[in-house]
Amino acid sequence: MSVNTGTTAGEPLMRPMSAETRRAHRDAFSDRIFRRTVAAAGLFVLLVLGGAAFSMLWGGRDAFLTFGPEFLWSTEWDAVNHRFGALVPIYGTIVTALIAMIIAVPVSFGIAVYLTEVAPTWLRTPVGAAIELLAGIPSIIYGMWGLFVFVPFMGEYISPWLNDNIGEWPILGPLFRGPPLGMGMLTAGIVLAVMVIPFISSVMREVFLTVPTRLKESAYALGSTTTEVVWDVVLPYTRSAVIGGIFLGLGRALGETMAVTFVLGNAHRLSASLLEPGNSIAATIANEFTEADSDIYLSSLIALGFLLFVVTFIVLAIAKLMLSRLNRQEFAK
Amino acid sequence: MSISIKLRAVALGLATVFAVGTTQAADITGAGATFVYPILSKWSDTYNKETGNKINYQSIGSGGGIAQIKAGTVDFGSSDKPLPPEELEAAGLAQFPSVIGGVVPVVNIEGVTPGQLKLTGPLIADIFLGKVTKWNDPAIAAINEGLTLPSKTITIVHRSDGSGTTFNWVNYLSKVSPEWREKVGEGTSVQWPYGLGGKGNEGVAAYVKQVKNSIGYVELAYAVQNNMSYAAVKNAAGKFIIPSDETFQAAAAHADWKNAQDFHLIITNAPGEDSWPIAATNFILMYKQPKDATRSRHALDFFKWALENGQQQASELHFVPLPKDLVEQIEAYWAAQIKL
Numbered sequence: 001m002s003v004n005t006g007t008t009a010g011e012p013l014m015r016p017m018s019a020e021t022r023r024a025h026r027d028a029f030s031d032r033i034f035r036r037t038v039a040a041a042g043l044f045v046l047l048v049l050g051g052a053a054f055s056m057l058w059g060g061r062d063a064f065l066t067f068g069p070e071f072l073w074s075t076e077w078d079a080v081n082h083r084f085g086a087l088v089p090i091y092g093t094i095v096t097a098l099i100a101m102i103i104a105v106p107v108s109f110g111i112a113v114y115l116t117e118v119a120p121t122w123l124r125t126p127v128g129a130a131i132e133l134l135a136g137i138p139s140i141i142y143g144m145w146g147l148f149v150f151v152p153f154m155g156e157y158i159s160p161w162l163n164d165n166i167g168e169w170p171i172l173g174p175l176f177r178g179p180p181l182g183m184g185m186l187t188a189g190i191v192l193a194v195m196v197i198p199f200i201s202s203v204m205r206e207v208f209l210t211v212p213t214r215l216k217e218s219a220y221a222l223g224s225t226t227t228e229v230v231w232d233v234v235l236p237y238t239r240s241a242v243i244g245g246i247f248l249g250l251g252r253a254l255g256e257t258m259a260v261t262f263v264l265g266n267a268h269r270l271s272a273s274l275l276e277p278g279n280s281i282a283a284t285i286a287n288e289f290t291e292a293d294s295d296i297y298l299s300s301l302i303a304l305g306f307l308l309f310v311v312t313f314i315v316l317a318i319a320k321l322m323l324s325r326l327n328r329q330e331f332a333k
Numbered sequence: 334m335s336i337s338i339k340l341r342a343v344a345l346g347l348a349t350v351f352a353v354g355t356t357q358a359a360d361i362t363g364a365g366a367t368f369v370y371p372i373l374s375k376w377s378d379t380y381n382k383e384t385g386n387k388i389n390y391q392s393i394g395s396g397g398g399i400a401q402i403k404a405g406t407v408d409f410g411s412s413d414k415p416l417p418p419e420e421l422e423a424a425g426l427a428q429f430p431s432v433i434g435g436v437v438p439v440v441n442i443e444g445v446t447p448g449q450l451k452l453t454g455p456l457i458a459d460i461f462l463g464k465v466t467k468w469n470d471p472a473i474a475a476i477n478e479g480l481t482l483p484s485k486t487i488t489i490v491h492r493s494d495g496s497g498t499t500f501n502w503v504n505y506l507s508k509v510s511p512e513w514r515e516k517v518g519e520g521t522s523v524q525w526p527y528g529l530g531g532k533g534n535e536g537v538a539a540y541v542k543q544v545k546n547s548i549g550y551v552e553l554a555y556a557v558q559n560n561m562s563y564a565a566v567k568n569a570a571g572k573f574i575i576p577s578d579e580t581f582q583a584a585a586a587h588a589d590w591k592n593a594q595d596f597h598l599i600i601t602n603a604p605g606e607d608s609w610p611i612a613a614t615n616f617i618l619m620y621k622q623p624k625d626a627t628r629s630r631h632a633l634d635f636f637k638w639a640l641e642n643g644q645q646q647a648s649e650l651h652f653v654p655l656p657k658d659l660v661e662q663i664e665a666y667w668a669a670q671i672k673l
Contacts, residue, residue: 078523078524079521080520081518147539148539181488183540261493266529266531267530268524268525277530279530287493287530288522290367290393290396290495291394291395291396291397291495291521291522292396293396
């Protein structure tokens with residue numbers, strides 16, 4: 001609209017007004033249609049999200065009404081006596097996602113930097129393609145790989161080593177003390193990390209490629225090392241997109257179901273050790289939905305689904321908050 | 334992910350409704366336990382070739398099967414857990430057994446071969462309660478003379494999903510151990526005091542195979558297919574029994590079906606010298622006075638055919654045929670109860 005009026009006003013020699021106006025009207029009309037279509041697409045996301053969250057809340061109302069707020073911090077999960085609590089799955093979901101991010105973020109960053117700044121040009125395309133292929137592997141395959149390949153390896157080498165060497169440390173110790181089962185929250189976290197690395201690293205690689213070459217070349221010309229270019233030019237230029245990529249990975253890690261179900265151990269017990277089996281929200285629902293034989297059981301599972309929404313929302317909100325803090329500090333400098 | 338599960342459930346429900354709404358008279362639908370899915374699909378395939386009638390069975394779990402038949406969206410439901418006569422009465426349902434199977438304890442102890450280890454019901458309960466924690470515990474050694482067991486911690490593996498296998502397993506433990514009944518109880522899924530949870534029979538089998546010094550429970554077919562060491566268990570008559578098709582059938586034959594109203598009988602801890610103590614039955618649920626009598630007649634024809642002619646195929650899949658007089662009792666029950 002504004003563009004059109006701008007050009008007509010700017011023309012010193014005007015053609016007949018009517019044609020101009022008609023054209024302007026037509027443009028305004030198509031613009032309006034376009035705007036409404038994209039607005040509808042945007043609102044559709046909100047509608048779907050809101051609808052899904054609400055139907056979960058509605059389905060889980062029985063559980064929330066029966067158990068009250070205690071549902072959130074009870075560790076009980078007893079289908080025989082119909083007593084349910086969500087703490088164990090919530091804890092497992094957050095802890096496994098956290099382990100995954102601790103491993104995946106630095107590794108993905110390394111992959112992306114290597115591919116954009118360090119690797120020889122002929123290597124970049126095949127490795128980049130390999131990462132995208134990894135992102136396309138179904139999660140059940142990761143689960144089976146985890147169970148049949150990685151779990152025995154963890155049980156044979158990693159878990160006993162952690163138990164013997166770190167298990168006695170004062171603060172971190174309890175996290176790594178436990179039987180060498182091979183499955184548990186640490187294993188699940190590592191498998192999740194392998195699963196989200198392709199997502200995070202391919203986003204990072206894409207955005208690192210958008211950094212204008214002249215910025216990097218100026219930095220190099222001023223005598224910067226590659227490390228300095230990455231930290232002081234590439235990363236600040238792309239920071240919000242990088243964080244976006246991390247969110248994408250985090251979202252996937254929080255909601256991942258099949259792979260986690262295979263290696264987590266699926267036990268409704270709260271334990272400090274990462275080597276012990278645990279449970280996650282998505283795994284609990286996938287495991288128990290088919291045979292949930294009472295209304296309150298089913299309702300509790302749906303309530304868990306609602307809590308997964310809430311947990312994801314809170315985690316992402318905290319991450320956003322941290323990001324805006326970071327931005328403010330940057331401006332303050 | 335949770336959304337997709339919900340959607341799947343909705344889609345499943347829709348699919349069922351749709352199937353019922355559009356099919357012809359000779360197209361029967363059923364839903365329920367996953368335990369019988371292999372044999373039901375085999376039967377329906379053969380039955381279709383012989384008669385042209387189709388049986389669509391959706392293995393959505395016993396809970397789902399009970400819900401679907403009560404809602405009237407399927408012609409028959411299937412459950413691993415029998416419904417009590419009062420509940421059947423209230424819903425207007427009839428109930429009868431379809432096939433017998435068995436749950437076996439499997440262990441992973443170096444040097445122990447199938448059938449070598451002996452266990453008793455109370456001992457299994459104590460292991461799963463965390464009271465017996467090492468394989469060389471005196472209680473285990475006392476009944477396993479000549480077998481050297483390691484001084485290693487026992488890792489317990491149970492099902493993470495609700496299942497009929499679990500139901501029969503904990504039902505047996507509740508019958509033989511008062512402490513188990515009080516602390517844990519019975520159901521298709523229970524609050525396990527200890528252990529790891531594997532998804533499905535295959536999940537438990539995989540965990541037991543991978544974790545050394547572990548014990549779990551699976552259906553016999555999975556133990557045989559995976560070459561696992563199953564244990565002999567002492568039955569109600571005091572004999573140590575090796576799990577096999579014959580000992581499962583003995584349990585079914587010795588069970589007191591005659592006095593079980595609506596076949597409401599769980600055949601764990603069955604009497605009889607050669608009965609396997611943890612045998613399991615699957616049950617079919619149908620309306621006594623169906624809205625659509627033709628469809629129910631087709632369903633009954635199918636089960637009659639299956640009980641009389643399908644038993645050979647059942648054995649091939651490690652299900653156990655029902656004993657002859659039980660089949661006769663079922664057919665008499667149909668005649669008396671189901672009004673077509």
